[in-house]
Amino acid sequence: MTLPSTTPASITTVLFDCDGVLVDSTEASEEAWTTWAHHYGLSPAAVLAGIHGRRSVETVADHLPEEQRAEATARIDGLEVATADRTRPIPGAAALLRSIPPTSYAVVTSAPRELCRARLAAAGVPAPPVLVTSEDVMRGKPAPDCYLLGAARMGVAPAACVVVEDSHNGIAAARAAGVGFVVGVGESADARDVDAVVPDLTAVGWRDGRLLLG
Numbered sequence: 001m002t003l004p005s006t007t008p009a010s011i012t013t014v015l016f017d018c019d020g021v022l023v024d025s026t027e028a029s030e031e032a033w034t035t036w037a038h039h040y041g042l043s044p045a046a047v048l049a050g051i052h053g054r055r056s057v058e059t060v061a062d063h064l065p066e067e068q069r070a071e072a073t074a075r076i077d078g079l080e081v082a083t084a085d086r087t088r089p090i091p092g093a094a095a096l097l098r099s100i101p102p103t104s105y106a107v108v109t110s111a112p113r114e115l116c117r118a119r120l121a122a123a124g125v126p127a128p129p130v131l132v133t134s135e136d137v138m139r140g141k142p143a144p145d146c147y148l149l150g151a152a153r154m155g156v157a158p159a160a161c162v163v164v165e166d167s168h169n170g171i172a173a174a175r176a177a178g179v180g181f182v183v184g185v186g187e188s189a190d191a192r193d194v195d196a197v198v199p200d201l202t203a204v205g206w207r208d209g210r211l212l213l214g
Contacts, residue, residue, distance in 0.1 A: 018109035020166035023123040030082035052169030055140035086119035092201030106130035108150040142172035
């Protein structure tokens with residue numbers, strides 16, 4: 001894929017995913033979900049295959065009957081908060097967020113609000129001015145709800161947003177929301193569904209109201 005040098009001039013707002021884009025929580029999250037799977041007598045491998053880019057409530061629903069889901073979701077959310085101190089920053093994330101005006105970006109995540117804030121703090125990444133979390137929508141990624149809400153809270157149309165994502169579910173949500181541009185981060189980003197791919201956020205900058213790529 002040929003990397004564009006900037007996002008289009010029509011893009012005014014950046015919507016960042018959190019995990020895998022701003023912070024690296026993979027090791028901590030997989031440890032929490034493995035503990036959770038053992039508690040319920042489930043295969044950790046089967047559970048881990050479905051966690052990325054999704055709300056915990058939806059992953060739990062894949063594996064447990066309805067009467068267990070509320071307790072089980074509270075359990076995994078607690079386990080993930082307990083491991084949040086092992087979250088690391090994605091290279092370039094903190095510097096990039098500090099360079100973008102607070103009125104120009106938001107974070108849109110499948111994580112609960114408490115967990116997202118704990119991971120950002122542990123990684124030394126600035127808290128966002130606008131945050132959309134799992135509690136704010138009825139349907140998680142790959143449904144478009146979170147990115148539609150993110151654009152609405154920023155006061156712009158989805159077409160005026162660039163989404164920065166790493167997971168297939170997140171990229172699908174961005175596309176379903178009709179955003180104007182999608183940047184994939186890291187090896188997990190599906191280059192067929194994005195407009196540009198970067199290895200991490202050291203390859204992204206901000207100047208004159210636009211993201212610089214490469």
